[in-house]
Every structure is written in structure tokens, then in C-alpha cells.
Amino acid sequence: xxxxxDVAKKAGVSISxxxxxxxxxxxxxxxxxxxxxxxxxxxxxxxxxxARSLVTKKSQLIGVIVPDISDFFMGELLNGxxxxxxxxxxxxxxxxxxxxxxxxxxxxxLLKSKQVAGIIFVSWKMEKRHVEAIESGNIPAVYISxxxxxxxxxxxxxxxxxxxxxxxxxxxxxxxxxxxFIKSSVQDSIMDSDRFKGYxxxxxxxxxxxxETLIKEGDSTSESGHYLMNEIxxxxxxxxxxxxxxxxxxxxxxxxxxxxxxxxxEDISVAGFNDIKLASLYRxxxxxxxxxxxxxxxxxxxxxxxxxxxxxIGDKNIYLPYKLIERQSVSKK
Amino acid sequence: xxxxxDVAKKAGVSISxxxxxxxxxxxxxxxxxxxxxxxxxxxxxxxxxxARSLVTKKSQLIGVIVPDISDFFMGELLNGxxxxxxxxxxxxxxxxxxxxxxxxxxxxxLLKSKQVAGIIFVSWKMEKRHVEAIESGNIPAVYISxxxxxxxxxxxxxxxxxxxxxxxxxxxxxxxxxxxFIKSSVQDSIMDSDRFKGYxxxxxxxxxxxxETLIKEGDSTSESGHYLMNEIxxxxxxxxxxxxxxxxxxxxxxxxxxxxxxxxxEDISVAGFNDIKLASLYRxxxxxxxxxxxxxxxxxxxxxxxxxxxxxIGDKNIYLPYKLIERQSVSKK
DNA sequence: TTGTACGCGTTATCAC
DNA sequence: GTGATAACGCGTACAA
Numbered sequence: 179x180x181x182x183x184d185v186a187k188k189a190g191v192s193i194s195x196x197x198x199x200x201x202x203x204x205x206x207x208x209x210x211x212x213x214x215x216x217x218x219x220x221x222x223x224x225x226x227x228x229a230r231s232l233v234t235k236k237s238q239l240i241g242v243i244v245p246d247i248s249d250f251f252m253g254e255l256l257n258g259x260x261x262x263x264x265x266x267x268x269x270x271x272x273x274x275x276x277x278x279x280x281x282x283x284x285x286x287x288l289l290k291s292k293q294v295a296g297i298i299f300v301s302w303k304m305e306k307r308h309v310e311a312i313e314s315g316n317i318p319a320v321y322i323s324x325x326x327x328x329x330x331x332x333x334x335x336x337x338x339x340x341x342x343x344x345x346x347x348x349x350x351x352x353x354x355x356x357x358x359f360i361k362s363s364v365q366d367s368i369m370d371s372d373r374f375k376g377y378x379x380x381x382x383x384x385x386x387x388x389x390e391t392l393i394k395e396g397d398s399t400s401e402s403g404h405y406l407m408n409e410i411x412x413x414x415x416x417x418x419x420x421x422x423x424x425x426x427x428x429x430x431x432x433x434x435x436x437x438x439x440x441x442x443x444e445d446i447s448v449a450g451f452n453d454i455k456l457a458s459l460y461r462x463x464x465x466x467x468x469x470x471x472x473x474x475x476x477x478x479x480x481x482x483x484x485x486x487x488x489x490x491i492g493d494k495n496i497y498l499p500y501k502l503i504e505r506q507s508v509s510k511k
Numbered sequence: 512x513x514x515x516x517d518v519a520k521k522a523g524v525s526i527s528x529x530x531x532x533x534x535x536x537x538x539x540x541x542x543x544x545x546x547x548x549x550x551x552x553x554x555x556x557x558x559x560x561x562a563r564s565l566v567t568k569k570s571q572l573i574g575v576i577v578p579d580i581s582d583f584f585m586g587e588l589l590n591g592x593x594x595x596x597x598x599x600x601x602x603x604x605x606x607x608x609x610x611x612x613x614x615x616x617x618x619x620x621l622l623k624s625k626q627v628a629g630i631i632f633v634s635w636k637m638e639k640r641h642v643e644a645i646e647s648g649n650i651p652a653v654y655i656s657x658x659x660x661x662x663x664x665x666x667x668x669x670x671x672x673x674x675x676x677x678x679x680x681x682x683x684x685x686x687x688x689x690x691x692f693i694k695s696s697v698q699d700s701i702m703d704s705d706r707f708k709g710y711x712x713x714x715x716x717x718x719x720x721x722x723e724t725l726i727k728e729g730d731s732t733s734e735s736g737h738y739l740m741n742e743i744x745x746x747x748x749x750x751x752x753x754x755x756x757x758x759x760x761x762x763x764x765x766x767x768x769x770x771x772x773x774x775x776x777e778d779i780s781v782a783g784f785n786d787i788k789l790a791s792l793y794r795x796x797x798x799x800x801x802x803x804x805x806x807x808x809x810x811x812x813x814x815x816x817x818x819x820x821x822x823x824i825g826d827k828n829i830y831l832p833y834k835l836i837e838r839q840s841v842s843k844k
Numbered sequence: 845t846t847g848t849a850c851g852c853g854t855t856a857t858c859a860c
Numbered sequence: 861g862t863g864a865t866a867a868c869g870c871g872t873a874c875a876a
Binding site: 179181182183193194197201203225226227228229230231232233234 | 852853854855856
Binding site: 270 | 557558559560561562564565570572579580581582583585586587589590593594597602603604605606607620621624625626733759762763765766769788789792793794
């Protein structure tokens, strides 16, 4: 491996000079600059990021902690993070926490010891100790989590309350009165409450009373959706629409409805949340709330970069626009 | 940040001694060991991985280059890599190449300069220059690619020829004679040939002649599947079954068939390849070849670790077992 | 068994 | 504008 020393020697200058040309840190006479550049090209010299980080105390690594890599949501999010990160020359150190708080904490400390330039923390549900661990490191961080707004931190999300309210209203306006709501309990947090609150408000405004037997909660998998929908069927209190906490759950719900001999959306309508790739692929295609997942990733890392460069950031909590996507899974009036 | 020096001073020993206890590299008297350990605990000292890598020339980082993070396949693969990596204390440096050869090459060099302990290179289609770039670095590497076996390298895959042969045979045995085949051209490589060859052999054995108008190729997205299936429809030479290069394509194919007013599998059967999560979620659920994606990731990183530790590895090319999964998208006799 | 001193490849602080 | 040289935090021959 060719080092700065080799380049210096071959160019007949000191390593300081070489350092200056590669970093543009101080003026160097044009003649020497060209000579050094030439040698660099010839030798194929690449600065050692490790040595560099060791002295500057900064790496070009952004640590990203996610609860589940194979979750459709994370893939798109990571895409956004990666793509924008590349623009600013940052690489991604990926950590899969399996949504376990202890793992999350372990990774936070690991990332700190690796002196990452920033952390993007994606979590189903954050705890105080996580925030404290990150913030104490004095390292730029952005949070993507259902309950991020409980803390005084930088976060990226959408307005879940409003989105949920709109979707519920949409269902009602299209003639649905008996609307089941399925939330994911791993997210028995503010944000789920937000979505639930939006649902509740829409019902209230339309004088529809909440039915306990139509409110279910499980985790955020399709299996869970299938299971919970079955419970609803067993109760014989059949809804004419189901609003699921996320698209995977929604698909599980639809499959269950189909398995029970009903049709979607003719007999029962189903709405999802997130608009992951699956939502448009699945048939019937899912009416859902489109979260700008890719953008959320992109914005997160952009914020980190700004923090690193000490640029001005507006609000600590960024709310991105969402959109109600009408597809086939909800029948229209 | 507390360093090895601080620990040494506080414990009243030299830094070498501290280094020895944390690395177990040389004998240290029990008394001193305990004292050092105690100080480490008290101070919460964590060795700086950067400084460590700088001197040992080895990091605890495994670089993973994938062509598309949001691809369902990659998510599951990364899961396997991450989980096993964690066991051996390796972290994942994630690179998204977008399947572009130049990007791939750039990342390979980046990873080398970061002195990663190993590289897992996932690619739609590898070129000689990629292999050369990696192998010249003398760094452990495992390849997951359609055409990995063209090179003398470590790779993990399944026997695509046999799998494809079996699926085609299965279709034929269930009464299908006009079987379309859709490959993904980004993979116009050996492996696709392998799958294509398997398809061809099965047809030959059953005296079915190959029909050019039923062979299509595009990329590996559902959009591509939809588009190609449309082309087949336009040709008015309707098949009674379609064998798609992968599940996403298969879903696109089915959606197209549905859009054209046909039923799956009653009118046309569709088989996929890979068995990603989507395959069982989608309705009709996909009959497909189950690749052990998670295991492929797990095995890959396990191989890397073995290479790092200079343990014995058996074959250079690992073939994992696959399985034909019967679901709803193919009608049975 | 323990400590000293050097080197890993860079950047940064001085002098010149 | 340029060049020594001290750091960064750690591992490890070499001495003791």
C-alpha cells in the first residue's frame, strides 16, 4: 500500500506538502502541486481513512441503526440514506438491532467508539436511555421513530395524526361506517396514539361510536394482521372497512378476509399505511398513506451533514408531506 | 474519551500491560490483571478501533456491496450477514452499487482503503476487473453473483440449472405444454443461461419445442415482468404457463395477466424464483423455487471469518439446497 | 512478568 | 510557501 511518505519521497517534497495538496488546507505553489498530483496519479495513492480519522477524530462513516433490515420500509429508507450520503462522501455502517432496546444501546456505544460522524437511529420505540447515550456523545444524530417527538431531539417523520384522520375520514366519506382499526403494539407509543387519535377524531366528528371489538393490536407483520383479523371474524361483528397500522399488516388482513370467503373491497375495504413497494404490487392494490420513505432517509442524512458542517438547520422536528393514495382495496361511493 | 494511557496511569502500570490484558496476548500476573480490569470497568474504557486497525492493519468491518438495498432479496441476505457477523464481532459497511459496474469498482477500492477485514460482493453480473481488483488486495472475499462460477473465487449459490430444470419439469407434469420463459437480461450471464438451460433441457426431454415468441428478457423488476407479459399477449400466442426469472418479475407477470382479464392459475399458471417474502404474501401465492437467502448471507460471512482465521474451508463454490415450493399460482393436474 | 520505545499513516503546529 | 516534528491511540519487538 502506497502511503503519503512514498508520494513525498517520489515527488521530492515533504509529507506536509503532500498533505496540503490533497486537503487544500494551505497554499502550495502551482509547480509543486502539479508535481505531487502527478505522483499521486502514477502511484494510485489513496489517503488512509483510518489514520486520518485517528487524528481528526472524525470519520466519513454514518452509523445507521435499524430494527429490521429485511423490513420493506427499511430498504427504501436505507436507499435514501445511502444515495445522499454518497454525495457528501459518507459511508454507511449498518446495524440491525432487531428492535431490542439492549441491542440498540450496544450499537449506540459501538458507533461512538468507532467515531462515526453521525448516527441515524431508527427505532420502533425509543427510550430515554437511548437518547441519553447518543446525546452524551456529542455526536450529530437524527431519529426516526414513532415517539421521537417525546424528546428534544432532531427527528424526521410525517404528521401521523392528520394522516390517520384523513384516511378515516376518507373511508367514512365513501360509505363505510363500521371501521376496524389495527395498530401495532410494539408501537404502543405516542405515534400509534397519534394514528389512533386521528382515527378517533374522525369517528367522533361523524358521530360514529368506537367499538372495542373492532380495535386490535399486534406487531407489524402480515402474520399479525392475519391473526387479528381472524379474531375479529370470530366475534361475528364484521366491519365494512379495516384501517391497518401498516401495509404489511394490511396485506395480512386482506389475505385473512379472502381466506374467509369475503371479497376485497366488495365486502370489506382495507386501508394501509406507508405505501411500501408491496402496496402497489399486491392485488387488490392497497389504498394507503404514502410516506415519503426515501425522502425521510435522504432528509435525515442531509440534516446530519448540516450538523457536521455546522450549517443552519431549521426546525428540530421535520414533518414531511404525506399523501393518501387511492387504489383498489377500498370501495368508493 | 478515556484512552489506554489513562487506564495505565490509573492502574499504575504501563500501557503495554493494559494492552496485554485486553488482548490476552501475553501472560500478565493475576494481581495486575485484576487491577487493570477493575480500572477498565470503572472508567468505561473502550479500545479505539481506529487506532487498533491502523497498527494491526485489520478492522472488524466487513464490506458488503449490493446492487440494490431495497430489493427484497438483499434485505434477507443482509439479515443473514449481519446476524452471523455479529456473532464474530464484525460490523457491516454497506455499499449500494445500483448494479453499475463502475460504482462497484469504486466501492471495491474504497473498501480496500478502509482496510475492511473482508468483502462480500453481490452483483447482478461480475466482470473480470472486479475480481482482479478484489483479489489483488489479498483480502478475503466471497461472491454472490449469477456468474461467479466463471471465476476461480469463493462463492455461494444454488444449483440454478437443476432448480430450473425441476420447476419446468413440474410445470410439464402438471399438464402445461406452452411454457413461456422470462429471464432478466442484466443477468445475460452464465447463470441465467443455467436457468435457461434447465428450462430447455426439461422441454427437450418431453419433446416440447422451444418457441422463440415465448422467450423474453428484461430486467428484474415487476414493471419489467408486466411489460414483457404484455408483449407476449400482443403476439396472440398465449402460453398456459409462465416461468419467471424471479418473484418480483413473476408478480408483474401475474398482474399483467389479471389486467388482461385472464385468471391465475385457472387460465395461465405462473412460477417464480427465489421465494422472497412477497411470494407467500401475494395472492395467488407464488409457486416458486426457494433459495435459502438468509443462509446464503450467513454462509458467506462465515466463510470470510474462516478465511480471516485461516481455518479450513471445503469447496470454493458452495451450493446450498433449494426447494420447489408449491403454492397457488400454478394449477395442478 | 513487566516496561520502554518505536511505528502505523495522517493532520496540525510550529519554525523557517 | 515549505519542512520538521509532535500528536492521535494502540500493538509489539526488545530490554530489563
